[in-house]
Amino acid sequence: MEESPTIYEQIRTSGYSRRDFLKFCAWVTAFMGIEASGIGNVVRAMETKHRLPVVWFHFQECTCCSESFLRSSHPIVAEIILDKLSLAYTETLQAAAGYxxxxxxxxxxxxxxxxxxxxVEGSVPTDNDGVYCCIAGKTSLDIVKEAAEGAKAIISWGSCASNGCIQAANPNPTGATPIHKIIKNKPIINVPGCPPIGEVMAGVIVYLLTFDRIPELDGMGRPKAFYSRRIHDTCYxxxxYDAGLFVESFDDESARKGYCLYKMGxxxxxxxxACAVTKWNNGVSYPIKSGHPCIGCSEENFWDNGPFYQHLASFPGFGIETTADDIGLAVGAVTVAGIAAHAVRANIKKRKLINADIEESKKEGGE
Amino acid sequence: MEDQKIKRVYVWEIPVRIYHWLNALVVVTLAVTGYLIGNPLAIQSSAEAYLGYWFGTVRFIHFVAAFIFFFNFLFRIYWGFAGNKYADWKNFIPYTKKYIRECYDVLKLDILHIKVKPFISVGHNALAGLTYFLTFLAFLFQSITGFGMYSAMSDSFFPKLFAWVVPFLGGDFAVRQWHHLMMWFFIIFAVVHVYIVFYHDYVERRGVLSSMAGGWKFIEKDKPT
Incomplete structure (x- = not known):
């Protein structure tokens, strides 16, 4: 790589003081879930590492990931990624256009x-050779494959790139596919959410910068630092929930008291x-804190696992709002009816047999 | 008094009987608590949350019962190799023509009430054995999905063995959905199971109902088994 100012030097040139820089390092270290003694590593990495070339693609998506990232509560975040990391290419922000x-x-x-x-932000349509998303005359499928070839690592921003999100919802008309199902031979970090939390996105990038390796991932390729716990487990x-205090309607007394939204779906x-820990918009709030149940936007198939305001999902193929319980009850009713019919029939068909034995028993008893 | 026509057969050994009743107890417990976890009653009070823990207790009972259920199930598999011929694993898997033929015969005799050549299945009849094999698969499925969901909130090694389940089935939501649906298999199985036992006791009078308490069945000597 060519010699260029280090990240720290660039941050200083942008007018931030060393104090600002250290505050940022401490802040982002905490977000990454690294112990306080790791702050030094982050500081050293920022002071010695040079520009990291980055290409940021936008495919089938709404750009909410970029929006979330830009609104990350620390100004240096945007500064680092968008200016200093040498963001060579990003459709929605770059000044250059066309050729x-x-x-x-x-x-x-x-x-x-x-x-x-x-x-990568957005999923890649694969049906009909990927014609549903083309940039500069190429399909996104070709672009992803070509760009992944020389990439050091890939970060899949948001639910679109991690699990397909809304456009992959049934019947998935364009064959929207997450990146990890297309590219198999590169390290891929999934950062799901619609959008993911800006601080989480920054944390992942700074981790890569600092340690030059992929953060520890869970079974679904998500960084454990942010995705190892359920919102439920960290929810205020x-x-x-444990006390069995549930909201049953959005305008009831329990809702005003801030009870658990479990029964509201x-x-x-x-x-x-990490919503319940990191929260959104500079740590102001997150959906449950604002009185609305979580819709599970960072989970695979969240769109098909609806309705949002119902605890059990409706079952595909059985009509809207038919849950597993409805199906179970119906099968149970049929079973009971079948048993009743069988019992009646058994009494008719086996009557002779039973009566004969009763007669025999009487005779034997009389002996 | 020596009865000439009837002989007594010791069919269910003590471990099988203990397994059966322990299983019955924990399955009922799991179904009731599981249903509550899916559809909690909103027993509201004006008390502060820290004063109550009933829903936490329901979940705790579910988890304890699940561990008992799983290890009891493992024990039964072991007993399929160590127990007597009525408990043997071969009773459950339809791998011979004879087994499949008996399935059809039982279907005709007991379910459709069509006359067939009389025969007696001393232990499980073939169709019952096959049904229990299906329930074992359901046990396995329910254990795997249950511990899969449990693994995320546990630090101990055993549930962690099931951590792969959640990504495999596409997230907690899908696992929960399947786990919940499978509960109904258990409920419907229990209904049919209890009915069929009463039916056999009523029509055949070989002591099926009490056999799971005392272990003995009473078989006519003059009929082919």
């Missing part, structure tokens, strides 16, 4: 082959994310 933009992309991919970080309303118990 110029494509040229920058391919120059970066060629010059930093094997070194650049590939960030959890004591209400809260997906907190099945959703792995």
């Amino acid at each position: 110029q933009a494509e040229e920058v992309l391919y120059n970066t991919m060629k010059k930093y082959k094997g070194e650049y970080l590939m960030l 309303r959890r004591p209400n 809260c997906k907190g118990p099945v959703t792995y994310n």
